[in-house]
Amino acid sequence: MTSIVIMRTRGFIGLPEEIQAKIMAYALRRIQPEKPNWVVFKTDGVEEHLEDEGRTLITSMSELKEKVYVILDDFGSVEALKENMGKYAPPGLSTSYVVTFLLAEEY
Numbered sequence: 001m002t003s004i005v006i007m008r009t010r011g012f013i014g015l016p017e018e019i020q021a022k023i024m025a026y027a028l029r030r031i032q033p034e035k036p037n038w039v040v041f042k043t044d045g046v047e048e049h050l051e052d053e054g055r056t057l058i059t060s061m062s063e064l065k066e067k068v069y070v071i072l073d074d075f076g077s078v079e080a081l082k083e084n085m086g087k088y089a090p091p092g093l094s095t096s097y098v099v100t101f102l103l104a105e106e107y
Helices: 017-030 078-088
Strands: 005-008 038-042 049-051 056-060 068-074 097-103
Touching: 017 038, 017 068, 017 097
Parallel strands: 005 097, 038 056
Antiparallel strands: 038 068, 049 056, 068 097
């Protein structure tokens, strides 16, 4: 995949760092602009599978106490993402993609 902006919500940042790292590494290897563009980490031992016509990868992680979502958004252009991010846009932004890591309750 091309470059991306990574966003982590307050709830996700509250998870232990080793769990965050494990989720991020796993999801970033699998999420794509085409499909799947969502990854859902469940707490129970579900067998990994695709849902929503291949748009959502469902998996599980035994260390989790709550469901985690990873969502890839395409803003269509670098300019649109810059406008959306406003003063928080990183200097040299060169992508229209954002991957957000969040707890399901934050969605």
